[in-house]
Amino acid sequence: MATLVITIDGPAASGKSTLAKLLAQKLGAYFLDTGAMYRAVTLAAMKKAIPLADSAAISKMMDNTDFEFSVENGHAKAMVDGVDISEKIRDPQITENVHFVASAPLLRSRLVEMQRKFAAAHQRIVTEGRDQGTVAFPNADVKFFLTADSAERARRRQTELDAKGAAQQIETTAQAMAKRDSSDQNRTVGALVPAIDAIMIDSTGLSIEQVLETMLGHIGPR
Numbered sequence: 001m002a003t004l005v006i007t008i009d010g011p012a013a014s015g016k017s018t019l020a021k022l023l024a025q026k027l028g029a030y031f032l033d034t035g036a037m038y039r040a041v042t043l044a045a046m047k048k049a050i051p052l053a054d055s056a057a058i059s060k061m062m063d064n065t066d067f068e069f070s071v072e073n074g075h076a077k078a079m080v081d082g083v084d085i086s087e088k089i090r091d092p093q094i095t096e097n098v099h100f101v102a103s104a105p106l107l108r109s110r111l112v113e114m115q116r117k118f119a120a121a122h123q124r125i126v127t128e129g130r131d132q133g134t135v136a137f138p139n140a141d142v143k144f145f146l147t148a149d150s151a152e153r154a155r156r157r158q159t160e161l162d163a164k165g166a167a168q169q170i171e172t173t174a175q176a177m178a179k180r181d182s183s184d185q186n187r188t189v190g191a192l193v194p195a196i197d198a199i200m201i202d203s204t205g206l207s208i209e210q211v212l213e214t215m216l217g218h219i220g221p222r
């Protein structure tokens with residue numbers, strides 16, 4: 001069982017993944033990108049032409065599919081049936097459809113179970129997502145809720161998309177993000193809300209280094 005669990009929850013493009021990776025490096029911990037799990041299940045269902053609204057069929061598919069989540073050279077790696085899908089799960093088509101899996105209580109409980117298994121297999125973990133401090137690890141040692149204003153988050157996401165050569169306008173990026181925020185905040189299970197004991201950090205206008213220092217200050221020597 002992990003002896004140190006740090007959770008980072010927050011909306012899309014608030015900096016969770018970057019900070020989780022850096023914190024994990026500093027603390028000698030593994031990091032878990034739980035969004036990648038929701039994305040991998042979405043991709044696997046789409047590849048197998050399973051209707052995304054059919055959570056029972058997707059759950060069955062999960063029984064017969066090998067999902068592997070690991071960290072390689074400091075980057076999250078996702079494999080489905082031995083195929084590396086780490087890049088593919090970032091496609092806008094997956095981003096657009098991930099809400100089906102994220103809003104299905106049955107699938108959420110299965111993924112939370114996988115997240116706890118990951119924690120059980122590692123001494124120290126930094127995990128990021130939407131419900132890590134509220135549902136998956138309510139007894140985590142330190143919980144963060146990271147936010148940033150929506151215009152800044154849209155700019156950050158656009159920079160990532162531009163770097164990949166995706167021909168998408170920032171207006172489209174901002175609209176897609178607003179839609180996903182709303183779906184994340186309003187689902188009945190695992191909704192995006194801060195845990196009552198979460199430390200709130202607004203990263204608007206702050207550098208990654210500044211946020212990292214703030215987090216390390218809260219974590220203290222461990």
Ligand code: DC
Nearest residue numbers: 012034035036038098102129130131
């Ligand atoms: O962090 P991300 O953009 O890769 O997450 C993709 C989607 O997965 C996000 O829109 C909501 C869902 N998600 C979730 O519901 N719970 C988590 N713990 C992580 C992600």
